[in-house]
Amino acid sequence: MRKESFLVNxxxxxxxxxxxxxxxxxxxxxxxxxxxxALLVTIAGFYFEISSTEWILQILAISLVMGIEGANTAIEKLCDFIHPDFDRKIGFIKDVSAGAVMLVSIGAVIVGLIIYLPKIF
Structure with missing residues (x-):
């Protein structure tokens, strides 16, 4: 069997x-x-003409929240697959995963407030 090329992979x-x-x-x-x-803050970014640095921070915040949310979903699905019944240890894993999403989301909100509050007021 022929091995596929790096590019194809x-x-x-x-x-x-x-x-x-x-x-x-x-x-x-x-x-x-x-x-x-994400769409709303992107529209706000264009409306308020945020700087390149603000765009970078906003995009990083959005990407981080969505990426961690994706990882959280994968962890939860994996836990449910491995152990469909209630289990304290699985619950701990799922809670920690959800907590990670919350922490990143709080950071993203803070970034948004730092960017937009001065422009609104």
Missing amino acids: RIKSVGFAIRGALLLIRTEASIKIQVVL
Whole structure:
């Protein structure tokens, strides 16, 4: 059997990643809310003509929240698959994963406030 080239493998990997991102957006309510919020702050960024540095911080904050939310969803699905019944240890893992999303989200809100409060007031 012929081994596929590095480029072919990378293209396939990108395809899997896009499919995963679309699955996340289609199936998870929390990420749908985050996509809407991301669109709103992106529109606000254009409206308030934020600086390049502010764009970088905003994009990093959005990406970090969505990425951690995706990891949280994967962890929860994996935990449910491995141990579908209630288990204290699985509950701990899921709570810690959700806590990570919350911490990153708080950071993203703070970044947004630092960027937009001076422009609003």
